[in-house]
Amino acid sequence: xxxxxxxxDDSLVDSLSDDLSSPLKLYPSKxxxxxxxxxxxxxxxxxxxxxxxxxxxxxxGVEVLFPQDQTCCGxxxxxxxxxxxxxxxxxxxxxxxxEEYPIVVPSGSCGxxxxxxxxxxxxxxxxxQQAQEFSERIYELxxxxxxxxxxxxxxxxxQTKIALHTSCSSRREMKTTxxxxxxxxxxxxxxxxxxxxxxxxCGFGGAFSVRHPEISNAMVKDKxxxxxxxxxxxxxxxxxxxxxxxxxxxEKDKSALTLRSxxxxxxxVARRVGLIEGGSE
Amino acid sequence: xxxTTDPFQERSEAAVKDKKLRxxxxxxxxxxxxxxxxxxxxxxxxxALRILGAQVRQNSLVKLPELLVxxxxxxxxxxxxxxxxxxxxxxxxxxxxxxxxEKATKIIKxxxxxxxxxxxxxxxxxxxVECLESDLGEYIVQLAKETPSHxxxxxxxxxxxEIADLLHEKTGIERKExxxxxxxxxxxQLRQNFMEADIGLSGVNFAVAExxxxxxxxxxxxxxxxxxxxxxxxxxxxxxxxVEKLEDTAPLLSLLxxxxxxxxxxxxxxxxxxxxxxxxxxxxxxxxxxxxxHGRTQMYQDDELLDTLRCIRCAACMNHCPVYTRIGGHAxxxxxxxxxxxxxxxxxxxxxxxxxxxxxxxxCGACAEVCPVKIPIPDLLVRLREEANHPNAQSSNVKGAGxxxxxxxxxxxxxxxxxxxxxxxYRLMTTTLSRLRFLQxxxxxxxxxxxxxxxxxxxxxxxxxxxxxxx
Ligand code: SF4
Numbered sequence: 001x002x003x004x005x006x007x008x009d010d011s012l013v014d015s016l017s018d019d020l021s022s023p024l025k026l027y028p029s030k031x032x033x034x035x036x037x038x039x040x041x042x043x044x045x046x047x048x049x050x051x052x053x054x055x056x057x058x059x060x061g062v063e064v065l066f067p068q069d070q071t072c073c074g075x076x077x078x079x080x081x082x083x084x085x086x087x088x089x090x091x092x093x094x095x096x097x098x099e100e101y102p103i104v105v106p107s108g109s110c111g112x113x114x115x116x117x118x119x120x121x122x123x124x125x126x127x128x129q130q131a132q133e134f135s136e137r138i139y140e141l142x143x144x145x146x147x148x149x150x151x152x153x154x155x156x157x158x159q160t161k162i163a164l165h166t167s168c169s170s171r172r173e174m175k176t177t178x179x180x181x182x183x184x185x186x187x188x189x190x191x192x193x194x195x196x197x198x199x200x201x202c203g204f205g206g207a208f209s210v211r212h213p214e215i216s217n218a219m220v221k222d223k224x225x226x227x228x229x230x231x232x233x234x235x236x237x238x239x240x241x242x243x244x245x246x247x248x249x250x251e252k253d254k255s256a257l258t259l260r261s262x263x264x265x266x267x268x269v270a271r272r273v274g275l276i277e278g279g280s281e
Numbered sequence: 282x283x284x285t286t287d288p289f290q291e292r293s294e295a296a297v298k299d300k301k302l303r304x305x306x307x308x309x310x311x312x313x314x315x316x317x318x319x320x321x322x323x324x325x326x327x328x329a330l331r332i333l334g335a336q337v338r339q340n341s342l343v344k345l346p347e348l349l350v351x352x353x354x355x356x357x358x359x360x361x362x363x364x365x366x367x368x369x370x371x372x373x374x375x376x377x378x379x380x381x382x383e384k385a386t387k388i389i390k391x392x393x394x395x396x397x398x399x400x401x402x403x404x405x406x407x408x409x410v411e412c413l414e415s416d417l418g419e420y421i422v423q424l425a426k427e428t429p430s431h432x433x434x435x436x437x438x439x440x441x442x443e444i445a446d447l448l449h450e451k452t453g454i455e456r457k458e459x460x461x462x463x464x465x466x467x468x469x470q471l472r473q474n475f476m477e478a479d480i481g482l483s484g485v486n487f488a489v490a491e492x493x494x495x496x497x498x499x500x501x502x503x504x505x506x507x508x509x510x511x512x513x514x515x516x517x518x519x520x521x522x523x524v525e526k527l528e529d530t531a532p533l534l535s536l537l538x539x540x541x542x543x544x545x546x547x548x549x550x551x552x553x554x555x556x557x558x559x560x561x562x563x564x565x566x567x568x569x570x571x572x573x574x575h576g577r578t579q580m581y582q583d584d585e586l587l588d589t590l591r592c593i594r595c596a597a598c599m600n601h602c603p604v605y606t607r608i609g610g611h612a613x614x615x616x617x618x619x620x621x622x623x624x625x626x627x628x629x630x631x632x633x634x635x636x637x638x639x640x641x642x643x644x645c646g647a648c649a650e651v652c653p654v655k656i657p658i659p660d661l662l663v664r665l666r667e668e669a670n671h672p673n674a675q676s677s678n679v680k681g682a683g684x685x686x687x688x689x690x691x692x693x694x695x696x697x698x699x700x701x702x703x704x705x706x707y708r709l710m711t712t713t714l715s716r717l718r719f720l721q722x723x724x725x726x727x728x729x730x731x732x733x734x735x736x737x738x739x740x741x742x743x744x745x746x747x748x749x750x751x752x
Pocket of ligand 1: 341540567591592593595596597598599620621648651652653654655
């Protein structure tokens with residue numbers, strides 16, 4: 001049978017090769033300074049996670065810059081189908097990080113928005129190029145700590161068993177699921193266990209959890225069961241959305257709970273190495 | 282945010298509460314996920330095959346108009362009668378007129394989702410023609426007077442006990458919860474139908490333009506009987522199912538069966554290329570092909586939405602979807618459920634009829650991760666959400682665009698934009714919120730029906746970073 005050739009469609013081939021090229025992800029060498037993008041959920045609800053991230057970066061000898069005018073990555077509007085609104089807010093963010101430093105984000109989901117979706121959002125506009133360059137500088141914070149900072153972690157905490165919830169955006173967009181694990185594995189008194197169905201979504205999905213509460217609830221209940229079944233002392237997540245969702249469900253339904261109600265992975269790590277004090281928030 | 286109940290919401294809420302249904306789906310989907318995983322044990326090979334599969338499909342879509350003409354020409358040369366239908370009504374009319382001409386009263390059907398799409402069985406019944414499903418799953422669903430709840434396994438929502446009850450009640454056979462026994466009994470009943478039917482009606486998995494070949498993938502042999510025993514065969518397909526060359530079918534077949542059921546290959550791969558020739562002993566005397574548009578050209582006109590048409594109906598996206606697993610296929614309320622249904626049905630029925638579908642996803646991406654032809658389903662969902670809010674519906678070619686552009690939602694989002702566009706006003710608002718945290722309501726339905734609300738922090742991250750900078 002003669003071999004026939006397809007119409008070459010470069011854009012398709014490019015987009016199709018994403019999955020294959022991901023293991024070749026490139027990292028910069030350790031910079032002197034980085035920008036931190038805080039995310040709106042960290043800002044309002046989990047500032048401790050943000051502070052922990054900052055302390056860990058500084059612990060690694062990297063200076064942190066924090067433009068005070070940053071707000072939100074624009075994802076809520078984007079995924080709700082309000083592209084214009086998302087674009088205005090995204091544009092405001094892009095104008096704030098003018099030096100060439102990497103931009104690190106303590107959330108797979110907001111990171112995914114800025115890395116994967118900004119270029120789409122501005123495709124064919126005058127900001128096309130800018131969005132492309134901006135997105136190339138985005139890193140998820142745990143991923144950055146592991147692959148760029150080469151951070152030495154000395155565990156000062158007691159023996160504990162931890163279940164890690166890995167978010168869909170870190171798995172499928174940022175491809176950083178292993179980074180959280182890698183950080184935790186450095187802590188010698190932490191016994192990391194993997195819940196069943198670890199790849200399944202916790203049911204947050206932003207507006208999805210409000211628009212379709214019954215389905216979302218069924219999902220988070222199952223997620224909670226899988227986490228509880230590990231008999232871990234607590235669970236961690238490096239995504240505030242998931243954390244809010246699973247933690248909220250865990251606190252509501254205490255009877256079903258065998259584990260403490262969960263915290264951000266960065267707060268946990270910072271506490272274990274003595275950078276912040278106190279028990280779980 | 283709009284939380285008023287709509288039919289989808291009601292159906293999905295009821296489905297979530299139905300414990301038996303959820304258990305049936307959960308265990309079935311777990312099994313299917315495992316099988317797919319085993320069938321694709323070499324991930325690099327899978328990735329290469331997916332790229333090839335997507336390219337083959339994209340290639341045929343790029344050339345769709347020419348390939349359809351070529352297909353028609355080749356089929357006509359081989360004696361197949363080709364009909365074009367723009368709407369479901371036209372497709373039904375075509376099939377009804379063939380039936381009248383053949384004076385047929387009984388149609389035996391192989392599995393065809395397109396026939397579900399045009400609600401063929403009901404429409405034929407209205408003119409006194411009986412349609413009998415011959416695919417075992419479809420047969421069960423038909424006995425239960427239901428529609429398929431899954432595009433590959435139509436009766437997957439029922440467990441063995443329910444099927445035993447159904448067969449006993451409707452056909453009078455002895456009740457035994459034994460799959461082999463039940464299959465045997467059903468087969469005996471179906472054999473009779475094959476002999477009596479005047480027309481056999483089937484779907485098409487791939488149509489090859491180069492050779493004029495209609496390919497049909499199946500496991501039970503009912504497809505082969507449907508297309509060879511009755512004296513007339515009618516095939517029906519969506520216009521996107523065409524591929525350029527015969528060799529294109531190889532990667533697609535391999536991806537289809539492994540993604541769907543984890544099988545390396547199906548029991549039957551029928552290749553139909555025309556009616557019985559003079560010196561042949563069997564086969565139908567006449568073969569018809571109905572080509573259905575039904576909103577497909579609408580997708581075809583849009584570079585991004587076009588990707589939807591790559592679909593080979595393997596159902597892997599459903600099997601891996603956390604939403605589908607929890608509500609099952611019927612809750613969607615449309616022919617194609619699950620992730621593919623959410624991006625396909627809005628084109629078929631219009632966004633006004635299907636507006637809840639694109640929102641019913643957490644955008645987790647499990648569907649796109651498994652799709653053998655790499656359809657970026659979450660991106661298309663976001664696009665359709667956008668179309669639903671389209672400020673100027675006239676400039677969109679998606680049916681029902683702009684349906685959500687009313688009420689408070691757009692207002693809320695412009696307020697949101699205003700709030701997040703400027704750093705100073707954002708900080709003013711967030712600092713005020715955290716100062717007034719004692720006023721934070723304890724409940725905020727529906728979130729707090731099943732979760733606690735996260736507490737606003739005493740000092741925002743911005744404040745803490747600002748304080749540090751000043752030190
Ligand atoms: S969208 Fe992809 S995974 Fe879903 S049925 Fe179509 S081909 Fe299969």
